[in-house]
Amino acid sequence: MQRFALIGAGFIGAVHAASLAAHPEVDFVGVHDVDTTRAGTLATRFGARVLDGAEVFDASHLDAVFIASSTDTHAQHLRSAADAGLAVLCEKPIAADLAEAVAVSEHVRASGVPAMLDFNRRFDRDHAELQRVVASGGVGDVELMQLTSRGPSLPPSEYLRSSGGQLRDQTVHFFDLVRWISGQDPVSVFATGSALVDPSIREFGDVDTSVTTLTLPSGALVQIDSVRRTGYGYDERIEVMGATGLVESGRNRRGNLTRYSAGHVVLDGLHDGWFERVQPTYAATLAAFVAALEAGVEPPVSLDDGIRAQAIAEAASRSLTSARTEAIDYP
Amino acid sequence: MQRFALIGAGFIGAVHAASLAAHPEVDFVGVHDVDTTRAGTLATRFGARVLDGAEVFDASHLDAVFIASSTDTHAQHLRSAADAGLAVLCEKPIAADLAEAVAVSEHVRASGVPAMLDFNRRFDRDHAELQRVVASGGVGDVELMQLTSRGPSLPPSEYLRSSGGQLRDQTVHFFDLVRWISGQDPVSVFATGSALVDPSIREFGDVDTSVTTLTLPSGALVQIDSVRRTGYGYDERIEVMGATGLVESGRNRRGNLTRYSAGHVVLDGLHDGWFERVQPTYAATLAAFVAALEAGVEPPVSLDDGIRAQAIAEAASRSLTSARTEAIDYP
Amino acid sequence: MQRFALIGAGFIGAVHAASLAAHPEVDFVGVHDVDTTRAGTLATRFGARVLDGAEVFDASHLDAVFIASSTDTHAQHLRSAADAGLAVLCEKPIAADLAEAVAVSEHVRASGVPAMLDFNRRFDRDHAELQRVVASGGVGDVELMQLTSRGPSLPPSEYLRSSGGQLRDQTVHFFDLVRWISGQDPVSVFATGSALVDPSIREFGDVDTSVTTLTLPSGALVQIDSVRRTGYGYDERIEVMGATGLVESGRNRRGNLTRYSAGHVVLDGLHDGWFERVQPTYAATLAAFVAALEAGVEPPVSLDDGIRAQAIAEAASRSLTSARTEAIDYP
Amino acid sequence: MQRFALIGAGFIGAVHAASLAAHPEVDFVGVHDVDTTRAGTLATRFGARVLDGAEVFDASHLDAVFIASSTDTHAQHLRSAADAGLAVLCEKPIAADLAEAVAVSEHVRASGVPAMLDFNRRFDRDHAELQRVVASGGVGDVELMQLTSRGPSLPPSEYLRSSGGQLRDQTVHFFDLVRWISGQDPVSVFATGSALVDPSIREFGDVDTSVTTLTLPSGALVQIDSVRRTGYGYDERIEVMGATGLVESGRNRRGNLTRYSAGHVVLDGLHDGWFERVQPTYAATLAAFVAALEAGVEPPVSLDDGIRAQAIAEAASRSLTSARTEAIDYP
Known part of the structure; x- marks a missing residue:
């Protein structure tokens, strides 16, 4: 206890x-x-x-x-x-x-x-299965990863102003997922973005729609898109292509009802908000921490994992301005 | 409280x-x-x-x-x-x-x-959405319903011996769903079955694989299949075809991982057991009962609903022996 | 040539x-x-x-x-x-x-x-794959089959009047599919139906919505539903459950476009008409016949296959009137 | 004629x-x-x-x-x-x-x-529907596009040597699709790539796995991934996210058979080769050209469309070397 x-x-x-x-x-x-x-x-x-x-x-x-x-x-x-x-x-x-x-x-x-950072998305059931498939060689050597991070609505301007920008605030979770899934620390990054939802956020140098490209030491490539506001709910998706196959943790719909009418088949849509999608991960994260404490082993996410994801976000943020590939320096 | x-x-x-x-x-x-x-x-x-x-x-x-x-x-x-x-x-x-x-x-x-029978499947998220669609005219007048009730493993022989038979024990939940979704009391029933998994259960007149056909007062037809043991997990599915469309509460998979390899796309399978699929309905059933108590209204499932489903099961069980359509007598 | x-x-x-x-x-x-x-x-x-x-x-x-x-x-x-x-x-x-x-x-x-009957649905790509899976033991011993045959619109009254009724005219194709897929000749049949689309067809004893239950010699059960007019296009579907798994030749949509909006995911619907769905089977049927001629072997569908499907339709039509299980007599 | x-x-x-x-x-x-x-x-x-x-x-x-x-x-x-x-x-x-x-x-x-360039992928049924949805405002203003172009096998070395490189040879089709679907001429491009399948192609400056980022005049962003060899067949996919929704022309599977077994659901895989996927587009392209000739109107794809796609490929190829965003100059 x-x-x-x-x-x-x-x-x-x-x-x-x-x-x-x-x-x-x-x-x-x-x-x-x-x-x-x-x-x-x-x-x-x-x-x-x-x-x-x-x-x-x-x-x-x-x-x-x-x-x-x-x-x-x-x-x-x-x-x-x-x-x-x-x-x-x-x-x-x-x-x-x-x-x-x-x-x-x-x-x-x-x-x-014992210390653990709450990178809760590692504890999403599907993402975790995907990581196991990749780590066990289920798709062969990783060659290309795609990660989609799209929230349903723009946070308030005050929040954004102190957030450090989309890449440090939102995309950082996915920088962590890339490291965890691939088992590699990206070596360089290119990012570009636009303020399409609220042009006024450009004033403090932020973007609300951005794409990031990472290169892994093996030469494998990673594409991440980060969106603050979709018109269709909360969208999170990961796919990993390796030499022998592809594995995908897909878009999650909020139910499994299907309606057929003339010309159309209508399914339940994605979750309206991020919380409905992400909620089960919080208890799972806590459970993993407690299990580590009880077993006397290292918790599965370290503070260093947080620092490395942050280092990627720093380099990505520099690229946003420089319009060129930036090397990533890990402290 | x-x-x-x-x-x-x-x-x-x-x-x-x-x-x-x-x-x-x-x-x-x-x-x-x-x-x-x-x-x-x-x-x-x-x-x-x-x-x-x-x-x-x-x-x-x-x-x-x-x-x-x-x-x-x-x-x-x-x-x-x-x-x-x-x-x-x-x-x-x-x-x-x-x-x-x-x-x-x-x-x-x-x-x-206030009294309520725990027909928990009415509180399955997808089934409940389907009922709302049908009741609100979303598919027009009901013409054909199909319900699938397939458990992953045969219960122990002692259980089966005192269960009253597959139609009274397993299918009765789906007789209730038919009444609830269609808003009609079936007038007649035909059922036939086989003991394919364990032929010895024929000794006490039971079957483990059966199909039931109901006719509603409107002339609409209903097919139900009941299976005690599948080779692929727990399978529950409902579709309702009306004059203008079809609505389906589909098979539920246990996750949303997809793997692509040469020639195949592999998805997560159905739940291994019935409990994983049905678990959320228990809290939802209790919540509906409590809400009715707090509001001082009739609970959403009455004891009479239980009696009517049971009356259908009785007539279906008679048909199993008579090999003909049996009229359903509601007490 | x-x-x-x-x-x-x-x-x-x-x-x-x-x-x-x-x-x-x-x-x-x-x-x-x-x-x-x-x-x-x-x-x-x-x-x-x-x-x-x-x-x-x-x-x-x-x-x-x-x-x-x-x-x-x-x-x-x-x-x-x-x-x-x-x-x-x-x-x-x-x-x-x-x-x-x-x-x-x-x-x-x-x-x-050499003579061959044009049971073209055997040459549907998906149905043919399903038959191969079943015949090669891919789902174990067959226990339950479900076949859906639903056309988009009621044929003209003159056509219906001389058609012999829904079971002989429409369902007969699926009686053939049952024999072909299961490798068994059904021993008995129960059928019931309603005239929901056009009640006037009751005058000549026809139905437009019907369900049929067949029993195979092994005790396996078969459900077929036949519908003359859906509100959502042409719907044909087969599933076969065996002791170890299930295989399904699913509903075919007319394209692969997906639209996500708030609350909904909209896919392309089913084909509007039967011909769009069935068209490729005609050339495939001819090709199979020509291949048999060129190879000097028996064509893959015999006239006897036609007679046997017709015998099932006769017994099913009797059941429609008798409201009881009818034995099937093959000439 | x-x-x-x-x-x-x-x-x-x-x-x-x-x-x-x-x-x-x-x-x-x-x-x-x-x-x-x-x-x-x-x-x-x-x-x-x-x-x-x-x-x-x-x-x-x-x-x-x-x-x-x-x-x-x-x-x-x-x-x-x-x-x-x-x-x-x-x-x-x-x-x-x-x-x-x-x-x-x-x-x-x-x-x-009258002259027309054979950009046949514009005549893919699903891509064409997607274009109509986008052009008619079905997803609102375009904000993010993702295009996947993945062939099943590396072409022979001699072919590659004279191909001009992956971006000019393979990705150029998707540069055209971007212009056609968005109705905009991209203003800048970033590309990076690796030779993961056959490192020897680096000798003549080529890559077999690459990602490209385009920026449209509106600020909308585009991600394209180009892969010469997958382990799971031919994969082509387009999604367009706009301010109000998303539309996707999805991965095409070669059939619609589904197999359920313990723990898994197995679908038919993607096409083995590019030709099976693309074949229907050739007749459709010709039909569009003939229709234009008969009607005496401009063919739907001009030589200038080819030049503009090529200009994007040139800038993208420069970026591969410069590791920075390159402006696109249209002749």
Whole structure:
């Protein structure tokens, strides 16, 4: 049984609270949030306590802490957890600044606490099956990968302004998937993009529709498209072509009803929102972390995985401006 | 908030216990089972108490009771719940004997307690969408329905011996679906079957592979096939053809991975077992019952629905022997 | 090279003329029709001659004759071809009357000429693959078959009046497919039907929507549904479930375009008419006949196959009236 | 009726000969080839004559000429046809050298003869439907296009050596599709590639696996992947995402058989070869050219379309070396 505290009682904090409460090997001790009212509501709902800033890192009654607070607090909370000797599961990114992320990561590593970054898409049932097929040689040597990341609606302008741009904020998940699925660290990247949905975001250098090309050390090529707003729901898709075949984690429809009429066959559409598609991955991510803690093995996603995905996003963002292939430097 | 007791702590009782514990409007008070050890284990797991035979019908601390005990106890528990003034949700059937089922149903109706039969397949997401399409005229007047009910493995011989036969035990769910989807009570039935998987079940007059044809008052026709053991997993499928189109609640695959190789495209298969396919319907059924209680309206499936499906099964079973169309008599 | 005459220059005659003209091993000599103008038009279009009633059976300049004239002339033309020593490919049925069909078939067999009935659906690419899978044990022993035969529109009343009824006219093709795919002659049949599209056809005892259940000697069961008019195009589908798996020749859509919009995914619909779906089978049927002639082997569909399918249709038609299972007597 | 001569009696010439012979509005007069034996065989098979180098451009007995000879002869034959006043349908490219192509195109335009380039993929049934959907605003303003061009096997080294490289030889068809579908001329291009199948082709600067990114004047983005050898057959796919939806011309499977077994659903695979997939487009291309001639309107694909696609290929080929975005200059 692992005793957990949760930091952050916002939307995603509430999602994690439900996972913590439902997991049979987790004792969900308490919630901390700078907004104590919000923390209280969430704690009550799941039979946990409200924890203050000291209690949430008190190893006498905790084994692990789940960091789901705002991005700018991740680094500090990671350091605190490490100093307290608590295992830590953290939402991405470690820190918006890559150098800071590296420093924190080294601090945590030095402490020896188990740490995992919440790259939840690795725990999507279909993506995980795809990774197993590729890793076990099911399509032969990887030659071409295509990843589609398309959200249904543009986030608010304030969010975008502090997001670091589409490639660092949205595409970074898929940079991680590329590394994980291929088992390779891309060597170079080209990216280009447009602000088609809201031209005003160009003012702070952002794009809402972009395509990225990565080259792997083996010469294999990767195409990623990132879209902030589709007209047809949430669309996420991965295909991997190898020398002997292709495997695809396809678009997910929200149901399996089919209607035939004159001239047309109509199926249920894609999910309206990203959350409906992604929801099952949160509990699966937590389960993987808990299983690692119970088994005393390394969690399946490291802080270094986060740093490497971030390094790709940095190079991709440079390419957006330079209009040329950029080498990727991993710290 | 509805205070519930659960009767029956076997496999399906445990499924319902999880639904009761997770429902935000339910206070899961306690569990009763003739096997008190089993009841205790389940109660502990979900933070409920063990209730004895009197406590489980005590309206001073309960609003509703969920009957998930063995089939031969349903009738008595339904009467007890009615006498205690408790709302009741009951696994099918009311009673194996149709006359007894009618008597119990009338007893419950006279008491005025809300009662619902757990025809859970009505709460399958796709089946429910299909019913809405048909009921709203989406395919025009119904002309032809096809229902497929195929389990992955033959139940044990002891189970089959006391099951009443495939049509009463397995197909009865689909007789209910026909009535619900078409909004009509079938007038006649023809059925034929074979014992292809285990010829020895012929000794007690049973079949493991059967087809049933129903005629609705409108002249519309219905084909149902019932199979106890497939070689390819659990297969449930409904299609409804009307004058202007067709709607289908299709076979459900367990994932959405696709593999292309020379000559073939391989998709994830159907679910291995019935439970994986049907699981979400249990919580949905409970939710519908609770919603009806909270709103003070009739629950969406009545005991009479159970009796009518059973009456169809009786006539179908007669046809199996007579090799001719049998009229259906509803009590 | 096989020298062919064609009898019948109507719609289906024109289809066969195109196949004859395009086949590299066929010398399309001429066309005969009681309407010589129609024969002339067709002959001109495909570089053939008009043949009179004697020339069309003249073995000095012909090897084979293709009978595509009206149903009531098939028997006589088959006898003439046999007497002339010409190989013969004939549209179904041999004769509307089963006894007459048997007599003609024996006459042709006695003559020793190669003869084939044009059960063209056996030459559908997908159906033929399905048959190979089943025949090679790909699904284990056959346990359950489902066949769907649904046309897009009700034929004219005059046609229906002389058609012999839906089971003899439409379903007979699928009785043949059942025999061919299962490799078994059904032993008994139950059928029921309704006149839902045009109630007036009840006056001459016909139905437009019917379901048929066949039992094979192995105990395997077969469901066939026959529909004269759908609201969604031409629908033909076969599935065969065996002890170890299932194989399906699915609904054919007219193209492969997919449109995603909010809430829906829209595919190309089924073919509007039966001809678009079935067209490629005509050339394939001819090719199979020519290949048999060239190889000096028995053609793949015999006149006896026609008689056996007709015998099933007779028993099924009796069941429509008797409302009970009827034994099938093969002549 | 249009009188046609065919130049070139190789593999693709034979394909066009069959189309010419089958078209009801075409009088297939004769065939010219430097290999007169080959020309004779083809002429005999389709009831045409062998034409010498003068006869094939003799407007006294011809209306049009179809150029299907080797690439290096296209330019000269186009000039000869123009000088003779013959309509001309020509395989791509006009000339390997872009400047030469421009000169020839201007010569032909000046002559006033109807001329069409055989960009046959525009006449694929699904691609053409997709184009209509996009052009009619069915997905809103185009924002992102993805095109997949994957052949099943690497062409012989000699072919590759003189092909101009993958982007000029294979991808050029898809550059044309991009222009046609979007109705826009791309402004810039980035391409990168690898020699994964046969590293030796790097010696002459070629690649066998490449990805190309185009930017349209509207800011819309295009991703194209080009693969010479897959392990799973011939794969061609187009999707167009607009502001309100997405339309896809999907992977084509060679049949519609589905097999269910434990754990898997197996569909028919993609076509083994490119020709099976593309074959119907040849007759459709010819039909469109003939229809334009009969109607006296401009053929639907101009020589200028060929030049523009070639100009994109030139810029893309430059990018392969420069590793940066290249502007596209249209002559």
